Amino acid sequence: xxxxxxxxxxxxxxxxxxxxxxxxxxxxxxxxxxxxxxxxxxxxxxxxxxxxxxxxxxxxxxxxxxxxxxxxxxxxxxxxxxxxxxxxxxxxxxxxxxxxxxxxxxxxxxxxxxxxxxxxxxxxxxxxxxxxxxxxxxxxxxxxxxxxxxxxxxxxxxxxxxxxxxxxxxxxxxxxxxxxxxxxxxxxxxxxxxxxxxxxxxxxxxxxxxxxxxxxxxxxxxxxxxxxxxxxxxxxxxxxxxxxxxxxxxxxxxxxxxxxxxxxxxxxxxxxxxxxxxxxxxxxxxxxxxxxxxxxxxxx
Amino acid sequence: xxxxxxxxxxxxxxxxxxxxxxxxxxxxxxxxxxxxxxxxxxxxxxxxxxxxxxxxxxxxxxxxxxxxxxxxxxxxxxxxxxxxxxxxxxxxxxxxxxxxxxxxxxxxxxxxxxxxxxxxxxxxxxxxxxxxxxxxxxxxxxxxxxxxxxxxxxxxxxxxxxxxxxxxxxxxxxxxxxxxxxxxxxxxxxxxxxxxxxxxxxxxxxxxxxxxxxxxxxxxxxxxxxxxxxxxxxxxxxxxxxxxxxxxxxxxxxxxxxxxxxxxxxxxxxxxxxxxxxxxxxxxxxxxxxxxxxxxxxxxxxxxxxxxxxxxxxxxxxxxxxxxxxxxxxxxxxxxxxxxxxxxxxxxxxxxxxxxxxxxxxxxxxxxxxxxxxxxxxxxxxxxxxxxxxxxxxxxxxxxxxxxxxxxxxxxxxxxxxxxxxxxxxxxxxxxxxxxxxxxxxxxxxxxxxxxxxxxxxxxxxxxxxxxxxxxxxxxxxxxxxxxxxxxxxxxxxxxxxxxxxxxxxxxxxxxxxxxxxxxxxxxxxxxxxxxxxxxxxxxxxxxxxxxxxxxxxxxxxxxxxxxxxxxxxxxxxxxxxxxxxxxxxxxxxxxxxxxxxxxxxxxxxxxxxxxxxxxxxxxxxxxxxxxxxxxx
Ligand SMILES: Nc1nc2c(ncn2[C@@H]2O[C@H](COP(=O)(O)OP(=O)(O)O)[C@@H](O)[C@H]2O)c(=O)[nH]1
Numbered sequence: 001x002x003x004x005x006x007x008x009x010x011x012x013x014x015x016x017x018x019x020x021x022x023x024x025x026x027x028x029x030x031x032x033x034x035x036x037x038x039x040x041x042x043x044x045x046x047x048x049x050x051x052x053x054x055x056x057x058x059x060x061x062x063x064x065x066x067x068x069x070x071x072x073x074x075x076x077x078x079x080x081x082x083x084x085x086x087x088x089x090x091x092x093x094x095x096x097x098x099x100x101x102x103x104x105x106x107x108x109x110x111x112x113x114x115x116x117x118x119x120x121x122x123x124x125x126x127x128x129x130x131x132x133x134x135x136x137x138x139x140x141x142x143x144x145x146x147x148x149x150x151x152x153x154x155x156x157x158x159x160x161x162x163x164x165x166x167x168x169x170x171x172x173x174x175x176x177x178x179x180x181x182x183x184x185x186x187x188x189x190x191x192x193x194x195x196x197x198x199x200x201x202x203x204x205x206x207x208x209x210x211x212x213x214x215x216x217x218x219x220x221x222x223x224x225x226x227x228x229x230x231x232x233x234x235x236x237x238x239x240x241x242x243x244x245x246x247x248x249x250x251x252x253x254x255x256x257x258x259x260x261x262x263x264x265x266x267x268x269x270x271x272x273x274x275x276x277x278x279x280x281x282x283x284x285x286x287x288x289x290x291x292x293x294x295x296x297x298x299x300x
Numbered sequence: 301x302x303x304x305x306x307x308x309x310x311x312x313x314x315x316x317x318x319x320x321x322x323x324x325x326x327x328x329x330x331x332x333x334x335x336x337x338x339x340x341x342x343x344x345x346x347x348x349x350x351x352x353x354x355x356x357x358x359x360x361x362x363x364x365x366x367x368x369x370x371x372x373x374x375x376x377x378x379x380x381x382x383x384x385x386x387x388x389x390x391x392x393x394x395x396x397x398x399x400x401x402x403x404x405x406x407x408x409x410x411x412x413x414x415x416x417x418x419x420x421x422x423x424x425x426x427x428x429x430x431x432x433x434x435x436x437x438x439x440x441x442x443x444x445x446x447x448x449x450x451x452x453x454x455x456x457x458x459x460x461x462x463x464x465x466x467x468x469x470x471x472x473x474x475x476x477x478x479x480x481x482x483x484x485x486x487x488x489x490x491x492x493x494x495x496x497x498x499x500x501x502x503x504x505x506x507x508x509x510x511x512x513x514x515x516x517x518x519x520x521x522x523x524x525x526x527x528x529x530x531x532x533x534x535x536x537x538x539x540x541x542x543x544x545x546x547x548x549x550x551x552x553x554x555x556x557x558x559x560x561x562x563x564x565x566x567x568x569x570x571x572x573x574x575x576x577x578x579x580x581x582x583x584x585x586x587x588x589x590x591x592x593x594x595x596x597x598x599x600x601x602x603x604x605x606x607x608x609x610x611x612x613x614x615x616x617x618x619x620x621x622x623x624x625x626x627x628x629x630x631x632x633x634x635x636x637x638x639x640x641x642x643x644x645x646x647x648x649x650x651x652x653x654x655x656x657x658x659x660x661x662x663x664x665x666x667x668x669x670x671x672x673x674x675x676x677x678x679x680x681x682x683x684x685x686x687x688x689x690x691x692x693x694x695x696x697x698x699x700x701x702x703x704x705x706x707x708x709x710x711x712x713x714x715x716x717x718x719x720x721x722x723x724x725x726x727x728x729x730x731x732x733x734x735x736x737x738x739x740x741x742x743x744x745x746x747x748x749x750x751x752x753x754x755x756x757x758x759x760x761x762x763x764x765x766x767x768x769x770x771x772x773x774x775x776x777x778x779x780x781x782x783x784x785x786x787x788x789x790x791x792x793x794x795x796x797x798x799x800x801x802x803x804x805x806x807x808x809x810x811x812x813x814x815x816x817x818x819x820x821x822x823x824x825x826x827x828x829x830x831x832x833x834x835x836x837x838x839x840x841x842x843x844x845x846x847x848x849x850x851x852x853x854x855x856x857x858x859x860x861x862x863x864x865x866x867x868x869x870x871x872x873x874x875x876x877x878x879x880x881x882x883x884x885x886x887x888x889x890x891x892x893x894x895x896x897x898x899x900x901x902x903x904x905x906x907x908x909x910x911x912x913x914x915x916x917x918x919x920x921x922x923x924x925x926x927x928x929x930x931x932x933x
Binding site: 001002003004005006007008009010011012015016019020022023046047048049050051052053135136142143161162163164165166167168170172173174185186188190191194197198264265267268271272 | 305308309312313316319320321322323324393394395396397398400404405407410419420422423426427534538547548550551552556558560561562567589590591592597599600601602603605616640652654655656657709710713714715717722723724727
């Protein structure tokens with residue numbers, strides 16, 4: 001008997017899901033947000049279709065406030081994959097000068113990310129978009145389907161979810177409807193890290209501890225990534241050994257003090273740590289019901 | 301216990317290597333409200349130390365605020381989304397939870413246990429390796445235990461654990477355990493659950509969950525977690541004959557043609573003889589291609605890409621199977637069906653069926669019987685409603701490769717999809733193929749439709765008139781028939797008068813009978829089209845799905861839908877036969893437009909507005925339409 005490990009089962013499942021989408025969607029796209037989950041998803045896509053190049057483009061909905069290192073990493077990964085990279089920026093939001101410092105995290109995220117995503121899906125008429133969300137991230141995601149339907153206004157209707165039986169997915173949809181497909185649904189954060197380690201998957205350096213210029217504000221350590229950072233009077237950047245557990249817009253993503261500079265050290269730190277992953281993300285500091293609301297409104 | 305912090309701190313590399321080789325167990329917990337399901341799952345999450353400090357602090361606060369355990373932690377709150385869901389009006393269905401230990405990763409499907417959630421339980425069970433059947437020690441084996449066990453056995457969940465909870469409330473007494481175990485054994489035998497493990501626990505107190513309870517020294521078996529960690533799930537899947545449904549044809553360039561899929565069962569090696577089904581063509585495996593290099597061996601559960609030694613035709617939905625033990629091929633089956641939609645399953649209505657990577661059209665016949673999930677009694681049934689399970693014959697529009705579900709879940713389990721709403725309306729398990737279809741060889745006949753039509757100098761077709769009672773269907777059809785006759789064309793007419801009194805005199809006006817009525821009319825029309833005739837049918841035919849079905853059984857261009865559009869008030873004011881009056885008075889049940897719906901065509905070939913055109917004008921327009929499109933030679 002050949003032993004099939006949990007990572008092999010998760011990998012095979014994700015590949016199966018991707019191939020179903022490639023076969024049944026008219027115009028699929030993979031949302032690529034440059035974080036570790038996106039890195040794993042991209043890696044799985046390469047595996048699913050090898051020796052072919054994955055038969056869909058990557059799309060990054062750019063809020064223009066990502067870490068500079070993320071942009072460089074994104075462009076390199078897209079080039080190496082041989083896939084097309086579409087970068088979409090909500091031009092209206094940009095014209096209105098929407099940003100995290102001027103408008104706060106929720107307006108910024110809503111306009112630049114949520115609205116930006118809807119715009120992009122409409123513009124390119126994508127009918128299925130892969131996302132890297134996991135069920136273990138948050139209580140309200142535990143019930144999310146692997147194939148999640150959105151109506152023409154991109155709203156999620158939690159009352160109208162299809163049962164998913166065995167590994168058979170019903171991908172039929174009415175005109176105007178679209179699907180978010182989550183191949184990493186059954187992965188946990190530890191699975192993601194362990195897989196990155198096993199498969200040697202490249203991830204942005206920001207995940208690894210290094211000396212970085214940070215400012216302490218509202219209990220969070222924020223990295224001064226470019227000159228858009230408005231320092232308050234008396235505020236000064238200090239250099240500390242920090243790393244990031246999640247990557248998003250730099251003004252909204254808190255760093256943690258750490259010396260973990262290798263993958264095993266990161267995993268070690270994660271396993272011995274005592275707070276859950278999302279604490280570093282300003283957007284999720286609201287209650288878990290608000291997450292459900294965001295999802296209904298089309299935030300991934 | 302679950303994560304060895306010392307090892308993590310001292311030897312993270314060693315830890316990672318050990319953890320890489322963990323296996324995965326997917327299980328479902330079956331229990332009714334208050335059996336302690338949430339408490340049990342919450343405790344497993346807690347004990348596996350996957351609860352972070354911030355979550356624990358929140359849990360402690362919640363426990364004091366809304367918990368049922370005084371100052372103690374209420375583990376149920378960790379997973380109890382259901383109450384919140386009810387408030388938010390979200391479908392109460394399947395939630396998936398994750399935890400892991402040194403030995404295994406676990407995925408728990410958590411579903412409510414009431415009868416109205418049968419479909420959710422079946423959903424959770426469809427991917428489970430193991431089922432934990434919860435029993436309240438105070439109550440013993442109940443009706444719902446039978447229901448849960450029946451679903452578990454029907455879906456072929458391989459391992460069953462009988463978890464007798466709340467032993468603390470029964471003084472941890474051994475006789476309670478023995479009695480329940482015996483009761484269940486008698487019943488499980490009937491269901492064909494050959495083997496199960498009974499564990500006495502207290503989810504609340506933590507007895508026999510992760511640690512052996514000294515309050516039940518008489519119990520020598522494993523704790524629940526020990527059992528979950530060690531039960532053998534490297535199932536016999538690898539020992540079964542090789543099967544791989546083809547999901548995607550991999551063609552990066554002209555020199556490479558591979559077939560991608562997830563291996564459903566068995567193992568395969570380069571050189572193995574295979575058969576492609578349903579075509580039956582044989583070849584050999586040439587390579588097993590993966591991103592990490594070619595494999596010498598691939599096993600059930602892996603997603604791979606195969607290349608074959610010969611150029612054989614393979615497309616999505618085909619099954620690549622071991623040549624010496626191939627799947628069967630058929631187009632008619634007996635199946636178990638669990639209905640999952642609020643609109644009934646109507647015999648004779650075609651649904652979309654997805655099995656493996658294949659999508660076909662599937663028409664269920666009347667159920668042979670339905671099964672009372674509480675008593676296992678077989679009951680007569682004409683249709684299946686939400687959460688009902690029945691046994692039916694089904695027929696497909698073409699042959700597929702399959703195995704009986706009890707031999708192979710991936711090649712024997714299917715879903716049914718409604719053509720119009722795209723909803724997943726049912727799940728089914730193939731029991732066996734009906735042999736009669738393979739014995740009736742379709743005769744390739746020399747005098748065929750084309751020959752007959754040529755003789756009559758016309759293109760055969762069905763003119764399908766649809767509209768409300770009294771809309772003018774028959775009147776218009778009649779004039780069209782006369783005009784065609786005058787043009788020396790060959791027609792036949794089917795309407796209520798000649799069909800309801802003969803062929804369909806056994807049918808009434810319920811939804812089920814209406815569907816069957818239309819099915820027969822469609823089949824008869826098809827035979828007449830084969831005879832080269834232009835068929836005029838005038839039936840209300842209120843449901844889109846049936847008109848679609850009639851359309852789908854003939855060739856493109858042979859079905860001409862004519863919507864005789866008369867508003868209800870106009871038809872009612874005409875009331876030629878006095879039927880509307882009777883319907884309004886409640887004397888006629890299920891009368892279209894009054895007490896039964898009429899679904900208007902969305903894309904009829906011809907739309908006739910009887911408030912604007914006379915019967916004669918409409919009939920002329922239809923004949924002109926046919927002439928323009930060369931139906932009249
Ligand atoms: N005494 C006792 N009470 C229990 C046990 N397990 C659960 N309960 C209680 O039974 C009630 C229902 O439990 P819950 O886990 O919410 O049940 P669920 O509806 O099946 O999820 C709660 O008040 C629990 O505290 C047990 O082993 N012993």
